[in-house]
Amino acid sequence: xxxxxxxxxxxxxxxxxxxxxxxxxxxxxxxxxxxxxxxxxxxxxxxxxxxxxxxxxxxxxxxxxxxxxxxxxxxxxxxxxxxxxxxxxxxxxxxxxxxxxxxxxxxxxxxxxxxxxxxxxxxxxxxxxxxxxxxxxxxxxxxxxxxxxxxxxxxxxxxxxxxxxxxxxxxxxxxxxxxxxxxxxxxxxxxxxxxxxxxxxxxxxxxxxxxxxxxxxxxxxxxxxxxxxxxxxxxxxxxxxxxxxxxxxxxxxxxxxxxxxxxxxxxxxxxxxxxxxxxxxxxxxxxxxxxxxxxxxxxxx
Amino acid sequence: xxxxxxxxxxxxxxxxxxxxxxxxxxxxxxxxxxxxxxxxxxxxxxxxxxxxxxxxxxxxxxxxxxxxxxxxxxxxxxxxxxxxxxxxxxxxxxxxxxxxxxxxxxxxxxxxxxxxxxxxxxxxxxxxxxxxxxxxxxxxxxxxxxxxxxxxxxxxxxxxxxxxxxxxxxxxxxxxxxxxxxxxxxxxxxxxxxxxxxxxxxxxxxxxxxxxxxxxxxxxxxxxxxxxxxxxxxxxxxxxxxxxxxxxxxxxxxxxxxxxxxxxxxxxxxxxxxxxxxxxxxxxxxxxxxxxxxxxxxxxxxxxxxxxxxxxxxxxxxxxxxxxxxxxxxxxxxxxxxxxxxxxx
Amino acid sequence: xxxxxxxxxxxxxxxxxxxxxxxxxxxxxxxxxxxxxxxxxxxxxxxxxxxxxxxxxxxxxxxxxxxxxxxxxxxxxxxxxxxxxxxxxxxxxxxxxxxxxxxxxxxxxxxxxxxxxxxxxxxxxxxxxxxxxxxxxxxxxxxxxxxxxxxxxxxxxxxxxxxxxxxxxxxxxxxxxxxxxxxxxxxxxxxxxxxxxxxxxxxxxxxxxxxxxxxxxxxxxxxxxxxxxxxxxxxxxxxxxxxxxxxxxxxxxxxxxxxxxxxxxxxxxxxxxxxxxxxxxxxxxxxxxxxxxxxxxxxxxxxxxxxxxxxxxxxxxxxxxxxxxxxxxxxxxxxx
Numbered sequence: 014x015x016x017x018x019x020x021x022x023x024x025x026x027x028x029x030x031x032x033x034x035x036x037x038x039x040x041x042x043x044x045x046x047x048x049x050x051x052x053x054x055x056x057x058x059x060x061x062x063x064x065x066x067x068x069x070x071x072x073x074x075x076x077x078x079x080x081x082x083x084x085x086x087x088x089x090x091x092x093x094x095x096x097x098x099x100x101x102x103x104x105x106x107x108x109x110x111x112x113x114x115x116x117x118x119x120x121x122x123x124x125x126x127x128x129x130x131x132x133x134x135x136x137x138x139x140x141x142x143x144x145x146x147x148x149x150x151x152x153x154x155x156x157x158x159x160x161x162x163x164x165x166x167x168x169x170x171x172x173x174x175x176x177x178x179x180x181x182x183x184x185x186x187x188x189x190x191x192x193x194x195x196x197x198x199x200x201x202x203x204x205x206x207x208x209x210x211x212x213x214x215x216x217x218x219x220x221x222x223x224x225x226x227x228x229x230x231x232x233x234x235x236x237x238x239x240x241x242x243x244x245x246x247x248x249x250x251x252x253x254x255x256x257x258x259x260x261x262x263x264x265x266x267x268x269x270x271x272x273x274x275x276x277x278x279x280x281x282x283x284x285x286x287x288x289x290x291x292x293x294x295x296x297x298x299x300x301x302x303x304x305x306x307x308x309x310x311x312x313x314x
Numbered sequence: 315x316x317x318x319x320x321x322x323x324x325x326x327x328x329x330x331x332x333x334x335x336x337x338x339x340x341x342x343x344x345x346x347x348x349x350x351x352x353x354x355x356x357x358x359x360x361x362x363x364x365x366x367x368x369x370x371x372x373x374x375x376x377x378x379x380x381x382x383x384x385x386x387x388x389x390x391x392x393x394x395x396x397x398x399x400x401x402x403x404x405x406x407x408x409x410x411x412x413x414x415x416x417x418x419x420x421x422x423x424x425x426x427x428x429x430x431x432x433x434x435x436x437x438x439x440x441x442x443x444x445x446x447x448x449x450x451x452x453x454x455x456x457x458x459x460x461x462x463x464x465x466x467x468x469x470x471x472x473x474x475x476x477x478x479x480x481x482x483x484x485x486x487x488x489x490x491x492x493x494x495x496x497x498x499x500x501x502x503x504x505x506x507x508x509x510x511x512x513x514x515x516x517x518x519x520x521x522x523x524x525x526x527x528x529x530x531x532x533x534x535x536x537x538x539x540x541x542x543x544x545x546x547x548x549x550x551x552x553x554x555x556x557x558x559x560x561x562x563x564x565x566x567x568x569x570x571x572x573x574x575x576x577x578x579x580x581x582x583x584x585x586x587x588x589x590x591x592x593x594x595x596x597x598x599x600x601x602x603x604x605x606x607x608x609x610x611x612x613x614x615x616x617x618x619x620x621x622x623x624x625x626x627x628x629x630x631x632x633x634x635x636x637x638x639x640x641x642x643x644x645x646x647x648x649x650x651x652x653x654x655x656x657x658x659x
Numbered sequence: 660x661x662x663x664x665x666x667x668x669x670x671x672x673x674x675x676x677x678x679x680x681x682x683x684x685x686x687x688x689x690x691x692x693x694x695x696x697x698x699x700x701x702x703x704x705x706x707x708x709x710x711x712x713x714x715x716x717x718x719x720x721x722x723x724x725x726x727x728x729x730x731x732x733x734x735x736x737x738x739x740x741x742x743x744x745x746x747x748x749x750x751x752x753x754x755x756x757x758x759x760x761x762x763x764x765x766x767x768x769x770x771x772x773x774x775x776x777x778x779x780x781x782x783x784x785x786x787x788x789x790x791x792x793x794x795x796x797x798x799x800x801x802x803x804x805x806x807x808x809x810x811x812x813x814x815x816x817x818x819x820x821x822x823x824x825x826x827x828x829x830x831x832x833x834x835x836x837x838x839x840x841x842x843x844x845x846x847x848x849x850x851x852x853x854x855x856x857x858x859x860x861x862x863x864x865x866x867x868x869x870x871x872x873x874x875x876x877x878x879x880x881x882x883x884x885x886x887x888x889x890x891x892x893x894x895x896x897x898x899x900x901x902x903x904x905x906x907x908x909x910x911x912x913x914x915x916x917x918x919x920x921x922x923x924x925x926x927x928x929x930x931x932x933x934x935x936x937x938x939x940x941x942x943x944x945x946x947x948x949x950x951x952x953x954x955x956x957x958x959x960x961x962x963x964x965x966x967x968x969x970x971x972x973x974x975x976x977x978x979x980x981x982x983x984x985x986x987x988x989x990x991x992x993x994x995x
Contacts, residue, residue, distance in 0.1 A: 042681050153352070157359035160631045160638075162593025165611070169627055172615050173370050249484040253597050256486050257612060272487055276601070283494050290487035298482035549725060552766035558723055559761075560781040560832060561754030564746070571769055650771055650816045 053310065056302035063296055067115040077106040079113035080264040091284065098288060101271075102278065107285075110266040111292055117267055118296075121178065122247040125185040126240050132186075133193025134236060140194070141201030142224060152198070158191040164253055171259050181260050185247055196239050200232045234311040241304035245297035252293065268293050349642050353635060360631040361413060365406050368624045409624075418625035428625035432607060438510055439595050439606035442528075445521050446591065450529035451584065454536030459573055461537070462544035463564075473537060480534025485594050489527035489601045496523060506603035524602050528594040532587060539583055543576040544568070578645060585641025589634045670872040671720075671757075671840055672696040676732035676742070678712070678719045685948040689715040691896035692732075694974075697872040697889075699839065702863070704887035704904070705876045706922070710944045712896040713876045717842050721759055722749035736840065755785040758833035762845040764825035768817035774828050775813030781835035800831040804861060823854035827861070834865065841866070843875040847882070859886055880922045884908040892919050895945050895955035898974055902981035916983050917960045954986070962987050 070076070077096070082104030089100040091107075098107035140151040158166070167184045174180035204210060205228070213223050248268075254260035255269025268289045275285030400408070412419060418428035461470040497505040507520035548554050548568065557567045595608030603609070607626055614622040678690040690712040697703045707713040718724050720734045720741055734741045736757060741749065761767045769777060778797040782788060788796070794813070801809035804827040817825055826846065833841060843862060847855040863886060866873045877883065883890045883904060890907055892900040900907075900916040907919070921940045942959040945951060951958065953968040960967065966986050974984040 042685065045681065153355050153359065156356045156635075157363055159589070160356060160360050160635045161363075161627065162589040162596075162630055162634060164593040164596050165627055165630050168596065168611075168615060169364075169367055169623065172618075172623070173367055245482065252484055253486060257597065257600070259615065269486075272484075272490065276490060279490060279494055280498050283498075286487070286490045286494070290484070290491060293487060294479070294483055297484075298478060301478060301482050552761055552763060553769040555723055556761060556767045556829065556832070557769070557780075559721060559753060559759045560835070561750045561752075561784045562780060563750065563784075571772075575769070575771055651818050 049306075049309070052302070053306040056299040056306065059295060059299040060303060063115065063292075063299070064119070067112050067119060071109075071112055076109045076112065079105065079109035079266040082106060088282070091288075099284070101274070101285060105266075107288060110271055111268070111289060114266040114268045114271060114289075115292075115296075117178065117261060117265070118248050118251060121182055121185065121251050122244045124182050125189050125247045125251075126243045128182070128186050129189025129193040129243065130236060130240055133190040134197045134232075136190070137194040137197030137199075138201055138224065138228070138232070141198040142205060142220070142228060148198075151194070155191045155194045155198075158187065159195065163188045163250060167250060167254055168257070168259060171254055176260055176262055178261060181251065181254065184254075185251060188250065189243060189247060192243070193236070193239075197232060197236060200235050201228060204228055204231050234307075238304045238308045238311070241300045241307070245300040248293070248297060345646050346643055349639060353639050356635055357632065360635065361410055361628060362406070364624055364628050364631065365409060368620050368627075369402070369405070413628065418628070419621040428621055431610065431622060432625060432629060435605055435607045435610045438604055439599070439608060441510065441517065442521050442524055442595060442599070442604065442606060443591060445518075446525040446529040446532065447584070449525060450533040450536060451580075454533045454540060455573075455580070457533075458537045458540035458544060459568065461541045462548065462572070463568060465545050465549075470541070473541070477534040477538045480530045481538070483531060485527050485531060486597050486601060488530060489524065489598055492523050492526055493601075508603060509605060520602075520604070524598050524604060527598050527601075528591065532591060535587060536580065536583065540573075540576055540580050543579045544572045547572040547576060578649065581641055581644055581648075585638050588637040588641075592630055592634060669696040670699045670737060671874075672733070672735045673716075673720065674733040674735075676716055676719060676730075676734060678715050678724065678728060678730050680724075680728045682948070687947045688896050688950065689947060690719065691950075693893070693896075693898055695889075695891050695898070695901065697840070697874055699872050700866070700870050701888045702866065702873045702875065702886060704883035704890045705874060705893060706878065706880055706883050706890060707893035708878055708944050710895075710947060711893040713893050714844055716893075717759070717844060717874065717876060721753055721757060721842070722746060723753075723759075751785075754781055754833075754838075755836040756838050757840040757842070758836075758838040759842045759844060760826070760829050760833050760846045763849045764822060764829050765817070765849070767829050768825060770817055772816075773813070774815055774817060774820070778813075778828070778832050778835060781832045785836050796835070797831075800835060801828070803834065803865070804828070804831045806831075822850055823857060826850060826854075826858055830858075830861065830865070834869070837869055838871060840872045840874070843873065845877055846875065848877070848879075880919075881926055892916060892922070894918055895950060896947070897955065897984070898982075899956065899985070900983045901974070902983075906981050916985050916988060917962060918956050954984075 082100060084104050087100060087104045088102050089096050091097070091099040093099055096106050096108065098111070100106050101110070136151055136155070140148040140155075161169075166187055170184035170187050171181060174183065210223065210227060213227055251260060252267070252269030252272070255267040256273045258270070258273065261267040261270060271289040272286055272293075275283075275287075275289070279286055409419065416429065418432070420427055457473050461467075461473040464470060493505055496502050503519055503523050510517040510520055551572075554567060554571060557571050558564075562571075595606055596611050597608070598604075599606045599608035600612050607629070611623065611626045614626065673696065674694050676690055676693045677688070679686055679688045681687070693712070693716055695703065705713045705717070715724065719728070719730050720736075722741070722744070724730070730742055732742055736752060739752070741752070768774070775794065775797050778800055779790075779793040782793045782796055798809045798813055801812055806812055806824055806827050812820065812824075812828075817828070820828065830846075841862070846862070847858050850858060859882065862873060862875070865871070875882070875886070884907075887904045890900075890902060890904050891898055900919045908923075918940075921938070924938045925940065927937060940959055945955055945958070951968065952971070953966075954960070954963070954971050957963040957967040964987060972984045972986050974982050976982045977988075
């Protein structure tokens, strides 16, 4: 009987043997793939470009200083010779101001975010994992810090310490540490209830091992993606402090101070506000887009 | 309480005491009580931290007020008058005591009570915050629901792009751009407003641009999260499939089922972002010269008026804590799972 | 497409149903050419592992799959072709003529909406009735599914009911407009065994009372043996065996497919000697994005031969009423 069947089957229903043609268009499948890759690499590319312009470019190609200029060059429009983006009313080159201000912004935001992630992350991890009194105490402290609106907190601390780059980093950390602590704690709490953690504890694995081998790798994706968002937030926050004149002091350039100075001539020459604002926007947007793309890749919620 | 339950209670006499027991033992009230309890140490911590930070400022406040050329005896006299010669804990206790009685102290700069100073400027800020919150929430919900209707459709993609800009823009930069476009170029709104004017129309005109500057990033956050939540409900939750299987129209499924349940997340989000909302006034008000407490804080900082700074900062923080608490309570009240608990079945 | 003779009293006729969608750049063929029919008053069991396409197929008929899914083939409900209808048109049938009950009653009910409201919603979506009439009908429905104190339950929230009662509520919602076809998708899987039996009995009683066609989807062959008239076994999106239940189970049962045989063998019996290994099917279901060329079950089949991996066998009616797709079917329904 088995020998006859294949022939019968072939004559009765010829289609059933070949794989049925694809329903979903291959074009759609291909587009899904490319779109995904673009979402990651375009913002990453922009970020790399900005980083390059701020940290590499000035050393390959000499650009005018960012904190002084000749009064003869005052208020040059963009695309003038020798000054790509023009100069401000004091003759300081705009592009250089952006570059050097960018250096400071990058450094500060990176330092603050790293500090927040490490210190805040540790606090959150400890609180979330060990629970009990540790959690209660640590969480209360974090709650107290978070109760202050970010800007207000930073301003208050900056007010106490004299304005300088290092002090600004301390002030901003007052904000980033509790926020990271909250985030990691939440993440750890979710993971701690997962069955495989319970299984590890039941088999007598030491807490240290569980934390480093199981909890940490699962918390890392959300911490990293949040860090990207955090850098953007810190840059904006730092810009706000500079805008108010309480952060980086002139003649040191900073994007916030540039925007603040541009306020005075907004009516007649809006580019002094628009140009640094757009650069700031591009920077933060690239960070956010990159964070989104990574979150998509790594399946973080 | 449901009609049927009320009717039943009247029929069963023993049920009345049962009801009373159920209310006091109700999980909702217990949750509320617990949250209130945990809020107290936070509130205390807030006052303490503010006081500590403010008192770390180097230099003698009395000297700052009287100037460099003041005589030592004058400084000592002012010291005593301001109570600055007492030890730290005493000063904290005095200040806290005053705080609990609603008295925030005397400002250095104008010798007026901080209370009256805040009271003078608070209304403007409140109006601004109200306007911002209402506008950004309303717009946020509408846009999110429309976007979730067709995920990855044209409206959705545009709203996502706009949200991305909103998330990435700095409020102060946005404020200036708005001023340039709508005030300088188009003349629709005033650039600076020293007061809100005497009628609602002038108030709205004065507050719209500042509200937009603070509200646009907020709107972006709300839209993004709400849309994501609604879409997730629509795609993953079984009760949505059930509703569709009943033949319910897509709009009703979207609004009555999915969005209704996503609003919980939104409330939490609004509460969490209360700090951002409130803090933003500190930078936006000065730009528009609005007479609010944010602007007052900045000017207080610029003249080193410690009690004033202290007072305003504490008020900010206390309001944030209160807001978070309120959101928690709201959540508890709205979620029937918490409100009704598990009845014996 | 082979012509299928349509029987007059067939309530639902499904012909060559195919469902595919794109995931992460690859195509998933969830349902790959499925044909069956159900008559009024009869019970069809669709059995398969997770990923076999049993749920997706029925959801496709109901129109409950997300947009972006490609569906082709035919599904006729009382003569009306369902595949290809717009959502607006399908909605007229959904909930009124054909209804579905889902797996997890804890999640199928809206947690923030009172139970009664959810039932009246099912009624008012299709009929124009006053609020009080809808309420009365809903309470009647709760009574129909044997829920005690229906007037009180009407005002409660889902979390206030037990699992079995919640499932009864879901059934009540499904029956709100007296559908002609009821699909129970793993309706008892999330319940404990006692409740399971109760719900199945309830479904069958209701089927008799309302003269409905019942399709129940499950991975439990035992349920099919106890309650079904006709059984369809699915694997990797295709039907691999299809026969009246009497033919497959019980004494003298002639199970032809290795897969069905394996599923049957995996059911623990009391008569089996103690401490013997349970004969489970080794391996896992195939990755739907990378289906093998030949028979999809071949990698896991104990009696797979070369022709099995070379060409996929077609589903053919080798015996009256009994179809299977296998090059080397079991002999005499035994463990050959």
